[in-house]
Amino acid sequence: MHGAGEDYIxxxxxxxxxxxxxxxxxxxxxxxxSRASVSRAVGxxxxxxxxxxxxxxxxxxxxxxxxxxxxxxDRHITLTAFLMATSRVDADTAEKDACRIEHIxxxxxxxxxxxxxxxxxxxxxxxxxxxxxxxx
Amino acid sequence: MHGAGEDYIxxxxxxxxxxxxxxxxxxxxxxxxSRASVSRAVGxxxxxxxxxxxxxxxxxxxxxxxxxxxxxxDRHITLTAFLMATSRVDADTAEKDACRIEHIxxxxxxxxxxxxxxxxxxxxxxxxxxxxxxxx
DNA sequence: CCAATGGCTTAGCCTACGCTAACTGAATGG
DNA sequence: CCATTCAGTTAGCGTAGGCTAAGCCATTGG
Numbered sequence: 001m002h003g004a005g006e007d008y009i010x011x012x013x014x015x016x017x018x019x020x021x022x023x024x025x026x027x028x029x030x031x032x033x034s035r036a037s038v039s040r041a042v043g044x045x046x047x048x049x050x051x052x053x054x055x056x057x058x059x060x061x062x063x064x065x066x067x068x069x070x071x072x073x074d075r076h077i078t079l080t081a082f083l084m085a086t087s088r089v090d091a092d093t094a095e096k097d098a099c100r101i102e103h104i105x106x107x108x109x110x111x112x113x114x115x116x117x118x119x120x121x122x123x124x125x126x127x128x129x130x131x132x133x134x135x136x
Numbered sequence: 137m138h139g140a141g142e143d144y145i146x147x148x149x150x151x152x153x154x155x156x157x158x159x160x161x162x163x164x165x166x167x168x169x170s171r172a173s174v175s176r177a178v179g180x181x182x183x184x185x186x187x188x189x190x191x192x193x194x195x196x197x198x199x200x201x202x203x204x205x206x207x208x209x210d211r212h213i214t215l216t217a218f219l220m221a222t223s224r225v226d227a228d229t230a231e232k233d234a235c236r237i238e239h240i241x242x243x244x245x246x247x248x249x250x251x252x253x254x255x256x257x258x259x260x261x262x263x264x265x266x267x268x269x270x271x272x
Numbered sequence: 273c274c275a276a277t278g279g280c281t282t283a284g285c286c287t288a289c290g291c292t293a294a295c296t297g298a299a300t301g302g
Numbered sequence: 303c304c305a306t307t308c309a310g311t312t313a314g315c316g317t318a319g320g321c322t323a324a325g326c327c328a329t330t331g332g
Binding site for chain 4: 023024025035036038039040042043053056057
Binding site: 159161171175176189192193 | 278279280281282283
């Protein structure tokens with residue numbers, strides 16, 4: 001699973017939560033990619049056992065896919081809050097940066113960041129995470 | 137200038153400081169790439185006016201290249217220290233993460249991180265930045 | 273003096289991941 | 303009922319940025 005693939009999985013996860021269903025075209029619109037690009041990516045993810053396509057083109061994450069998505073999403077939130085708390089940037093900027101960093105950060109550093117959050121609750125006071133996360 | 141290009145420029149800058157000269161082959165060894173890949177990249181960078189090749193294959197950053205390199209290197213150091221101070225990871229881990237993040241972080245967030253460093257000197261106490269920076 | 277070594281370059285391949293164009297099939301509406 | 307629209311797919315293209323193979327040239331040493 002590489003950066004781009006993680007973006008797809010995460011987007012499917014988020015759209016599922018937001019709308020209750022996800023089709024390829026929804027992912028395409030959300031990410032600003034062509035339907036063709038998404039179609040191919042979905043094929044790859046199906047081959048990797050991360051999702052299935054149901055009747056009517058509805059995408060459903062498998063157990064593995066769900067797990068993967070949650071892991072990425074967790075990094076996403078952790079990093080967004082971390083950047084807002086330390087760098088004091090707005091939610092939108094924090095999210096865009098988090099969205100790129102989440103694919104490349106080492107597990108060790110992320111772990112440290114979570115520890116930092118616990119040890120410095122005061123810095124996190126009053127930061128308002130966006131109610132809804134976008135994906136790019 | 138994209139991620140890979142920035143890595144090349146930064147490596148040339150660092151090797152110049154470390155050894156007093158840089159040739160393509162030195163860059164290749166440092167980054168673990170083939171000489172051919174570096175040769176092509178050097179060609180691109182020359183075309184972009186970032187460096188010149190002297191007699192004997194010695195690479196010299198132009199004014200523009202130097203400026204670019206310093207900007208990347210500055211991000212590199214800022215991020216390494218930031219990760220060590222917050223996440224409390226070792227210098228090596230911090231650097232590897234910094235090296236990937238430095239290419240994708242937004243100017244705004246970086247600015248905030250610098251402000252954070254000034255406002256939280258205590259967190260930076262006693263962290264030992266590596267005397268020498270590697271580039272991957 | 274000739275062969276080996278070291279360094280740069282070119283040619284051509286491969287993968288990842290975007291794209292457009294064009295086809296298919298299902299649903300919808302004048 | 304036929305035309306449009308919408309969704310998914312396939313085919314083929316382009317760029318970025320790795321790679322190996324192989325050629326060229328200068329230096330060096332038996």
